Amino acid sequence: MNDFLSDCRSAIGEHYVVTDHTDMAGYLTDWRRRFTGKALAILKPGSTEEVALLVKLCNQYRVPLVPQGGNTGLVLGSVPDDSGNAVVLSLTRLNHIRATDIINNTITVEAGCILQTIQNAATDVDRLFPLSLAAEGSCTIGGNLATNAGGTAVLRYGNMRELCLGLEVVTAQGEIWSGLRGLRKDNTGFDLRDLYIGAEGTLGIITAAVLKLFPQPKARLTALAAMHTPNAALKLLSLAQSHCGATLTGFELMSDFCLQLVVKHYPQMRLPFPQSSPQYVLLEISDNESAEHAEATLERLVTDALEQEVIHDAVVASSMAQSKGLWNLREHIPLAQADEGKNIKHDVSVPISLIGEFITRTDALLAAQFPGCRLVTFGHLGDGNLHYNVSPPEGEAGDALIASQSDINRVVHDSVDHFGGSISAEHGLGAMKRDEIRRYKSDVEMRLMERIKTALDPLNLMNPGKVV
Amino acid sequence: MNDFLSDCRSAIGEHYVVTDHTDMAGYLTDWRRRFTGKALAILKPGSTEEVALLVKLCNQYRVPLVPQGGNTGLVLGSVPDDSGNAVVLSLTRLNHIRATDIINNTITVEAGCILQTIQNAATDVDRLFPLSLAAEGSCTIGGNLATNAGGTAVLRYGNMRELCLGLEVVTAQGEIWSGLRGLRKDNTGFDLRDLYIGAEGTLGIITAAVLKLFPQPKARLTALAAMHTPNAALKLLSLAQSHCGATLTGFELMSDFCLQLVVKHYPQMRLPFPQSSPQYVLLEISDNESAEHAEATLERLVTDALEQEVIHDAVVASSMAQSKGLWNLREHIPLAQADEGKNIKHDVSVPISLIGEFITRTDALLAAQFPGCRLVTFGHLGDGNLHYNVSPPEGEAGDALIASQSDINRVVHDSVDHFGGSISAEHGLGAMKRDEIRRYKSDVEMRLMERIKTALDPLNLMNPGKVV
Numbered sequence: 001m002n003d004f005l006s007d008c009r010s011a012i013g014e015h016y017v018v019t020d021h022t023d024m025a026g027y028l029t030d031w032r033r034r035f036t037g038k039a040l041a042i043l044k045p046g047s048t049e050e051v052a053l054l055v056k057l058c059n060q061y062r063v064p065l066v067p068q069g070g071n072t073g074l075v076l077g078s079v080p081d082d083s084g085n086a087v088v089l090s091l092t093r094l095n096h097i098r099a100t101d102i103i104n105n106t107i108t109v110e111a112g113c114i115l116q117t118i119q120n121a122a123t124d125v126d127r128l129f130p131l132s133l134a135a136e137g138s139c140t141i142g143g144n145l146a147t148n149a150g151g152t153a154v155l156r157y158g159n160m161r162e163l164c165l166g167l168e169v170v171t172a173q174g175e176i177w178s179g180l181r182g183l184r185k186d187n188t189g190f191d192l193r194d195l196y197i198g199a200e201g202t203l204g205i206i207t208a209a210v211l212k213l214f215p216q217p218k219a220r221l222t223a224l225a226a227m228h229t230p231n232a233a234l235k236l237l238s239l240a241q242s243h244c245g246a247t248l249t250g251f252e253l254m255s256d257f258c259l260q261l262v263v264k265h266y267p268q269m270r271l272p273f274p275q276s277s278p279q280y281v282l283l284e285i286s287d288n289e290s291a292e293h294a295e296a297t298l299e300r301l302v303t304d305a306l307e308q309e310v311i312h313d314a315v316v317a318s319s320m321a322q323s324k325g326l327w328n329l330r331e332h333i334p335l336a337q338a339d340e341g342k343n344i345k346h347d348v349s350v351p352i353s354l355i356g357e358f359i360t361r362t363d364a365l366l367a368a369q370f371p372g373c374r375l376v377t378f379g380h381l382g383d384g385n386l387h388y389n390v391s392p393p394e395g396e397a398g399d400a401l402i403a404s405q406s407d408i409n410r411v412v413h414d415s416v417d418h419f420g421g422s423i424s425a426e427h428g429l430g431a432m433k434r435d436e437i438r439r440y441k442s443d444v445e446m447r448l449m450e451r452i453k454t455a456l457d458p459l460n461l462m463n464p465g466k467v468v
Numbered sequence: 469m470n471d472f473l474s475d476c477r478s479a480i481g482e483h484y485v486v487t488d489h490t491d492m493a494g495y496l497t498d499w500r501r502r503f504t505g506k507a508l509a510i511l512k513p514g515s516t517e518e519v520a521l522l523v524k525l526c527n528q529y530r531v532p533l534v535p536q537g538g539n540t541g542l543v544l545g546s547v548p549d550d551s552g553n554a555v556v557l558s559l560t561r562l563n564h565i566r567a568t569d570i571i572n573n574t575i576t577v578e579a580g581c582i583l584q585t586i587q588n589a590a591t592d593v594d595r596l597f598p599l600s601l602a603a604e605g606s607c608t609i610g611g612n613l614a615t616n617a618g619g620t621a622v623l624r625y626g627n628m629r630e631l632c633l634g635l636e637v638v639t640a641q642g643e644i645w646s647g648l649r650g651l652r653k654d655n656t657g658f659d660l661r662d663l664y665i666g667a668e669g670t671l672g673i674i675t676a677a678v679l680k681l682f683p684q685p686k687a688r689l690t691a692l693a694a695m696h697t698p699n700a701a702l703k704l705l706s707l708a709q710s711h712c713g714a715t716l717t718g719f720e721l722m723s724d725f726c727l728q729l730v731v732k733h734y735p736q737m738r739l740p741f742p743q744s745s746p747q748y749v750l751l752e753i754s755d756n757e758s759a760e761h762a763e764a765t766l767e768r769l770v771t772d773a774l775e776q777e778v779i780h781d782a783v784v785a786s787s788m789a790q791s792k793g794l795w796n797l798r799e800h801i802p803l804a805q806a807d808e809g810k811n812i813k814h815d816v817s818v819p820i821s822l823i824g825e826f827i828t829r830t831d832a833l834l835a836a837q838f839p840g841c842r843l844v845t846f847g848h849l850g851d852g853n854l855h856y857n858v859s860p861p862e863g864e865a866g867d868a869l870i871a872s873q874s875d876i877n878r879v880v881h882d883s884v885d886h887f888g889g890s891i892s893a894e895h896g897l898g899a900m901k902r903d904e905i906r907r908y909k910s911d912v913e914m915r916l917m918e919r920i921k922t923a924l925d926p927l928n929l930m931n932p933g934k935v936v
Contacts, residue, residue: 101821103702103705103820103821104819104820104821104852105709105820106819148655150655154652155652159653161659162630175912176912177910177913177916181888181890182819182888183818183819184622184623184817184851184852184853185817185848185853185890185894186817186890186892187618187892187894188891188892188896188897188908188909189897189913189917189935189936190663190666190667190916190917190920190921191616191629191663194629194663195658195662197659198657198659199658199659214709214713215709234571238571241682242683243756243757244756245682245714245754245755246713246714246756247713247756286713287713288711288712349651349652349653349654351569351572351651353569353572354572380653383652383653384652384653420649420650420651422649422653422654424654424656425651425653425654425655427655428655429656429657433656437657442645444639444644445645445660448645448660448924449657449658451923451924452663452924453658455920455922455923456916456920467657468657
């Protein structure tokens with residue numbers, strides 16, 4: 001392996017082949033600090049050509065490699081296993097914005113660009129790059145692409161996949177595929193772009209991408225509505241889609257218990273209603289006309305929903321500051337749940353129409369098998385994506401709960417499967433759900449995936465042990 | 469081959485194995501009647517299971533197969549070659565709508581459903597299925613999926629790819645992959661869905677799909693604007709996107725010569741302007757509020773564009789009937805061009821910002837090499853997709869032009885490539901552009917495509933001679 005590392009040093013410079021244990025540490029432990037792997041080295045190429053050189057060396061010496069961006073993944077997809085055979089290939093030095101085209105509404109970025117940097121670059125030219133998620137200050141677009149990231153604006157703008165027009169990829173053989181097309185329509189063969197997106201680095205390394213930009217909306221405004229059941233929330237969703245069409249950009253469900261936790265742990269925050277209600281929806285519209293028009297649209301929707309008795313109370317933010325306050329409630333749910341004790345997270349999706357049934361059935365199954373456990377159910381209802389999280393019984397620290405984690409996962413995932421859902425809506429499989437997914441996908445589907453893996457990465461050097 | 473056909477008859481019934489030459493004819497000639505192939509038989513399975521049985525038989529007897537829907541393709545993708553070795557596998561009997569879910573906003577359809585049938589089924593439940601194209605009364609959704617169809621609503625709703633959530637596919641080995649998921653978010657492995665979409669039947673046979681539905685807009689209204697140059701049209705596009713956001717659902721460029729041809733051959737049609745202008749844009753908005761609001765939005769946009777001198781004249785339709793009249797002008801362009809004589813069509817795309825330059829440069833190259841040829845340039849400007857068609861010099865029937873077709877294609881496609889564009893924006897490659905594309909795609913990309921083809925269809929039985 002000394003020859004390999006020495007060749008790597010010649011290829012990209014000594015300084016960018018990190019083997020010091022202290023310096024490597026940050027690259028080897030996952031975001032939620034649940035696993036620490038080992039590596040021969042951290043390689044930090046400075047260009048696509050250098051990535052290609054390194055992949056060729058990995059081929060020559062049969063060294064597995066783990067591509068890594070901001071290392072903010074939640075499913076152990078961007079850290080190596082504990083064999084110590086692999087190298088981590090960090091893309092963070094590929095952090096240039098290569099081009100911006102405000103007429104084509106595209107931005108061409110390298111894989112290591114921080115998501116927030118891209119959002120800001122778009123804002124600077126009066127455009128919107130809509131991907132938005134909790135880790136946006138640290139995650140890289142390469143990781144967002146590799147995991148087909150979701151976030152809070154999928155309802156209107158789609159997942160990462162829909163936001164990307166073209167890719168540059170270093171293949172598993174170390175060749176450069178230049179597919180950086182800024183085209184809305186291109187029907188000339190197999191969709192390689194979407195094959196690399198979401199493959200979590202197991203088929204090749206995304207080094208750059210052409211992303212879609214959108215006009216900046218004139219105003220974004222939110223409302224918070226109170227209702228009795230998730231099914232009432234679904235009725236509100238239909239009403240909102242009919243009233244607002246594509247201006248509806250957010251639709252988040254939160255159970256009463258979620259907001260109780262928020263006000264318990266963050267007493268400075270308050271619910272804007274005199275009494276509590278079993279369910280709430282935070283909805284957002286992005287208006288291309290004006291703040292007044294946005295407010296009027298929301299008022300009309302709320303009035304209609306109240307008259308039809310779909311909801312029984314609502315507040316409409318009349319300013320951006322009020323809107324932010326309502327989003328704050330939503331964003332403090334995971335923090336409050338963490339303050340409450342250890343917990344188990346699920347990132348699941350089901351057909352939107354079955355969300356009510358899914359919640360009722362799964363709540364009952366868990367209550368029967370794990371008495372007293374408390375459900376912190378919230379998420380992107382408009383996308384059918386729930387963070388169906390489980391907290392321990394009141395007063396317990398959660399160690400017993402965590403000991404039952406795999407049993408609880410089984411109940412939840414089997415229920416998701418019962419409703420034709422997905423056990424990973426927006427986080428990917430990584431190493432964490434790689435075995436779990438075999439329970440739910442057919443042999444036919446797994447074989448198709450394995451054939452593709454073998455065809456594109458026959459030596460199994462690209463992020464081995466992840467996805468397939 | 470008698471054993472093969474006899475086994476096919478046992479599998480799906482004698483009546484559905486067509487070998488009579490007269491009965492086969494309609495399946496062997498392409499839509500534009502440029503090529504007639506031969507086939508052993510036309511097979512007409514009645515279910516996904518029967519498709520799977522037939523594909524297994526094709527594997528057993530090594531018989532190539534050509535999947536076919538409405539046979540309306542424009543690139544010779546759905547007819548067999550003239551060897552007579554293949555069978556045509558017609559999906560038209562798989563024509564059931566399996567389910568509609570108005571809360572999930574999805575419809576599950578079989579591959580042989582006519583596009584218009586699906587549009588109507590959506591309208592019946594007060595939803596919109598937005599895919600719309602000239603052949604919608606005859607083409608099937610299976611073909612739309614296999615070719616990743618485009619059409620007139622891509623600007624807002626995306627290509628066929630973006631309108632599909634899940635697929636059922638019979639693999640090249642005759643296995644059934646049940647990927648009929650109605651999920652907005654699912655990140656559990658390689659994107660097989662998008663690999664089969666756009667593969668033109670060369671990797672497997674799409675037998676059913678889950679499609680997205682949208683709220684019906686309250687009003688659709690159009691405006692026709694007159695401007696001097698394609699670059700002015702691009703400025704109008706930016707203005708329109710800023711004013712209208714996602715309510716902008718159509719943005720079609722038409723040169724003056726296009727509309728001259730329309731009024732020449734359809735004298736009952738009139739341009740709504742006192743004098744002609746070098747370029748026109750037909751734009752459409754779909755409003756979720758009201759017809760009045762749509763009209764006010766268009767009026768505001770037009771006033772702004774006039775004040776900024778981006779355009780010099782415009783009419784805003786004040787009724788659906790007037791809107792239809794404006795669309796009629798656009799839709800008569802290909803008809804008028806056909807009336808004018810033989811012509812050469814191109815279906816190209818370039819980055820939207822480069823459309824003006826592309827037109828100027830390519831017009832000049834053609835004028836120099838093919839003096840007098842007349843360009844009928846129109847298309848989906850909002851998607852960067854031009855139908856850059858060539859008519860013969862005035863008074864010529866077009867035979868000389870057709871004789872130069874490959875030279876003209878070369879000039880146009882080389883120019884498209886120069887601007888980083890695509891030689892097939894929405895029609896696919898089929899047999900017609902299969903060799904042509906090798907000129908423009910890198911060896912790396914072709915090798916990736918070939919690896920995937922070999923991995924999924926090692927016997928090369930699925931629509932051989934198409935795409936790769």
